[in-house]
Amino acid sequence: MARTDDRFRSAYNTLLDICGSMGVGEQLPPETALADRMEVSRTIVRSALQKLDTEELIKWEGRRKTLIRKPEKKHRLALAESAPSTEELEQRFLEWILRFDVPAGTALNVAQLSRQFGVPAHSLQEFLASLSRFGLVERGQKGGWTLLGFTAEYAIELSEFRMVLELNAIRQLLAQAPDHEIWTRLEALKSDHEALKEDIETRYHDFSMLDKQFHMTINSVVKNRFVIEAQKVISLIFHYHYMWDKTFEQQRNAAAIDEHLELLNALLAKDSERSEAAAVRHLRTSKETLLSSLRDHKLV
Amino acid sequence: MARTDDRFRSAYNTLLDICGSMGVGEQLPPETALADRMEVSRTIVRSALQKLDTEELIKWEGRRKTLIRKPEKKHRLALAESAPSTEELEQRFLEWILRFDVPAGTALNVAQLSRQFGVPAHSLQEFLASLSRFGLVERGQKGGWTLLGFTAEYAIELSEFRMVLELNAIRQLLAQAPDHEIWTRLEALKSDHEALKEDIETRYHDFSMLDKQFHMTINSVVKNRFVIEAQKVISLIFHYHYMWDKTFEQQRNAAAIDEHLELLNALLAKDSERSEAAAVRHLRTSKETLLSSLRDHKLV
DNA sequence: GGTTTTGAATAAAATAATTAAAAACAATAT
DNA sequence: ATATTGTTTTTAATTATTTTATTCAAAACC
Known part of the structure; x- marks a missing residue:
């Protein structure tokens, strides 16, 4: 077998639904109309009609497609559950690297990884190719893929890159008009931080989410596809580290909240120098x- | 047939060379030594030896591989010319988009493009996947790829991104020690610019190269893989535009040289405010x- | 006669199958 | 005991195959 017929199967099922909503003896709409409605090509519509014909649910002669009897539950085709999306794959892959501390230089095995992550080898290949732009993996000379990061150097460079992007965001943020929605969002963030600071001893785990929101809000003023794309990876990596680095979590988070508040106050006061310093x-x-x-993790 | 035997063929030819440098009756080195020397696996060495044996160039019995006669020209295997590298593909692809003004939203046909660029469909797929990180292409819902750029918006965002990165580079550059090699390189750039300014009426075409060098030098102080990767695409796109936008080329280049000199002088004077303004x-x-x-191009 | 719809052919994308190459392992000769 | 070879297993690149999409001409309907 070559490619899956998932597309056909799901189309066939929706076609059954369409038949179900019609009366026996009625005519089905033309192929093109069905194709448009079901968002598939006419080829699929035609093969689905063919199957309806052989199942004797419709009588198909030329452009006459008459419903003979209503479809039942048994007629429906089973669907294979769809593979994880690219974003899910990205998350799982990065989690795997960070969690198991996969060392730099590891040869990545497309066949094995695709099984591990439950995606077609094809998709994984594409994903690795896209990751290569972030210098996390590389094509080996003798074929195959090599994991380059995640080293301390990578982390340093990522942090520096983050600094460049985020300082730029702050400068842009301060240039926004006073009626821009960002200011109310910053106010909201400020009270969220203050609330969490109150209950830090019990709710310190919640900081991870708040941190992500904090940085996302600040960066949201930058409407630039390159920056957004880069931020996605940055946030993912920093976020994952927050997730499983549990040493001194409470103190660390308490300190971070204070730093966030300092920056928020400086921003709301529209004090650019103080904002940059805080950032x-x-x-x-x-x-x-x-x-x-x-x-720490390397020592384990 | 599955994958090509290019690797085998070129290994066989270098093995012929090795035989050619030996005397008749001598023993060939062990398989592992050959494999190391030729930078291929032992599997290839063994199949090459097998072929040498059947061609009766060597006599192969156990670990005794005796050269029977010297190989001649006719024994060499013809090599298929190798496909363009990823970088070449990238250049050709961007050139194609910019040169033919391929509109945003165009459905990209992997099969056709792979023929056009003379690469396996497979490689093109990977390349497109990697480009998707720069928001230049996107995966279609019904499969296939769609070209998103190159729109005016894309150009604006790319320029802004470039500005962020380059201003950062300038700040880092100014923080370098006085004995850093960057200062002599800037001096050299300055005289190159002054020389070109003298002969601008005849040599204005040379500016394109000098511009590329100028920006590369400034950015070279930033040792960050993310920045470097981003710069590669930025430089490529700006460079190509320079290449075929011939309107007012001479005046434009003359003006750009003055801008470059202004920045160079400010940098050499270590005047950060003037540098940033010039940049x-x-x-x-x-x-x-x-x-x-x-x-202009859109109107053609 | 013109429009809509269908039939059939062609092209392309996704995946399986196939082959080349690499690596791992076991056996043998030095 | 070590170096080298023979064999097997795995992995990756490419072709082949199947499903899906598109195109174009013929036929049916108004």
């Missing part, structure tokens, strides 16, 4: 946390 | 040039 301070802490979590 | 001015001009060339 630099926080991003440096973040980088150190990332690095130390890497070191 | 912003030049990058804005660059952006306008890119945009106007896009507009």
Whole structure:
């Protein structure tokens, strides 16, 4: 067999639904209409009609497609569950690298990984190709793929890149008009932080989510596809590290909240110098946390 | 047939060379040594030896591989010319988009493009996947690929991204020690610019190369894989536009040289404010040039 | 006669199958 | 005991095959 007929199967099922909503003896719409409605090509419509004909649910003669009897549950075709999306794959892949501390230089086995992640080898290949743009993997000379990161150097460079992008975001943010929605969002973030600070001893786990939201909000003012794409990976990696680095989590998060609040206050006061200083301070802490979590993990 | 035996063929030819440098009756080195020397696996060495044996160039019994007679020209295997590298493919692809002004939203046909560029469909697929990270192409819902850029919006965002990265580079550059090699390189660039300015009326075509060198030098102080990767695409796109936008080329280049010199002088004077201002001015001009060339081209 | 619909042929994309190459392992000769 | 070879297993690149999409001409309907 070559490609799957998932598309045909799901189309056939929706065609059964269409038949079900019609009366016996009625005519089915033309092929083109069905194709448009079901968002598939006419080829699929035709093969589905053929099957309906052989199942004796319709009588198909030329352009006359008459419903003979209503379809029942048994007529439906079973669907294979769809493979994870690219984003899911990305998450799973990065989680695998970070969680199992896969060392730099590891040869990646497309066949095995595709089984592991439950995606066609094809998709994984494409995914690795796209990751190669972030310097996380590389094509080997003798074929195959090699994992380059995740090293301390990678983390440093990622942090620096993050700093460049985020300082730019802050400069752009401060240039927004006073009636821009960003200001109300920052106010909301501020109260969220203050609330969490109150209950830090019990709810310190919630910080991870808040941190992600915080950085996303700040970066949301930058409407640039390159920056957005880069931020996606940055956030993913930093986020995952937060997830499983549990050393001094409470103190670390308490300190981070203060740093966030400092930046939020500076931003709301529209004090650009203080904002930049606060951002630099926080991003440096973040980088150190990332690095130390890497070191700790390497010792395990 | 499955994969090509190019690897075998070229290995066989180098093995012929090795035999040619030996005397008749001598023993060939062990398989592992040959494999190391030729940078292929032992499997290939063994199949090459097998062929040498059947061609009666060597006598192969156990670990005794005796050269019977010297190989001649007729024994060499013809090599298929190798497919273009990823970088070449990237260049050709971008050139194709920019040169033929392929509109945004065009469905890309992998089969046809792979023929056009003389690469396996497979490689093209991978290449498109990697380009998707730069938002230039996208996977279609019904399969296949769609070209998203190259629109004016894309150009604007690319220019802005470039501005962010290049201003960062300038800040880093100014922080370098006085004995860093960058300063002598800047001095050299300055005289190159002055020389070209003298002969601008005859040599204005040479500016394109000098521009590329100029931006590469400035960015070379940033040792960050993400920045480097991004710069590669940026430089490629800007460079190609320079290549075929011939309107007012001479005046434009003359003006750009002055902007470059202004920045170079500010940098060499280690005047950060003047440097940033000069950089912003030049990058804005660059952006306008890119945009106007896009507009002009659209009218053709 | 013109429009809509269908039939059939062609092209392309996704996946399986196939083959080349690499690596791992076991056996043998030095 | 070590170096080298023979054999087997795995992996990756490419072709082949099947499903799906598209195109174009013929036929049916108004």
